Amino acid sequence: MPTIQLEIFIHADILSCFDLARSIDFHSLSMANTKEKAIAGRTSGLIEYGESVTWEAIHFRIRQRLTSKITAMEIPFHFRDEQVSGAFKSIKHDHYFERREGVTIMKDIFQFESPYGILGKVFNKLILTRYMKKFLLERNRMIKQHAEDVNLSMPRNN
Numbered sequence: 001m002p003t004i005q006l007e008i009f010i011h012a013d014i015l016s017c018f019d020l021a022r023s024i025d026f027h028s029l030s031m032a033n034t035k036e037k038a039i040a041g042r043t044s045g046l047i048e049y050g051e052s053v054t055w056e057a058i059h060f061r062i063r064q065r066l067t068s069k070i071t072a073m074e075i076p077f078h079f080r081d082e083q084v085s086g087a088f089k090s091i092k093h094d095h096y097f098e099r100r101e102g103v104t105i106m107k108d109i110f111q112f113e114s115p116y117g118i119l120g121k122v123f124n125k126l127i128l129t130r131y132m133k134k135f136l137l138e139r140n141r142m143i144k145q146h147a148e149d150v151n152l153s154m155p156r157n158n
Helices: 014-021 024-030 117-153
Strands: 003-010 037-041 052-059 062-074 078-085 090-100 103-113
Touching: 003 117, 014 090, 014 103, 014 117, 024 037, 024 117, 037 062, 062 090, 103 117
Parallel strands: none
Antiparallel strands: 003 103, 037 052, 052 062, 062 078, 078 090, 090 103
């Protein structure tokens, strides 16, 4: 099963980063290039433990739907979303947040399995792992940019 592990340092408070990562509205905004939008389940606001969302998006020029459910949550340190239905055989995405030396560290552990046996494994190796890593890196970049922009605009107590 392919696993993508990412880590990014964000100069913003942990709760803001955590909430951006689970915001349905921000996800749609940050993934405009794939026309990703929530069409069922939780369709706006902050997704909570036990809730699900169905996303519709265009990947590889194909309109796709994926439903995921939040199966674990410890605010503001961790949440997990897992595929309930969609194109993958399985997806498990853990989002971890840690505050260290004035910086929030956001970590992703993204595991997925493609259908179609050996053909799926070849597709993972040649195309999909790189595509998903790029997708997650872009999403994390958007979270970082937004969280840091908001953090800079907050009044400071001197």
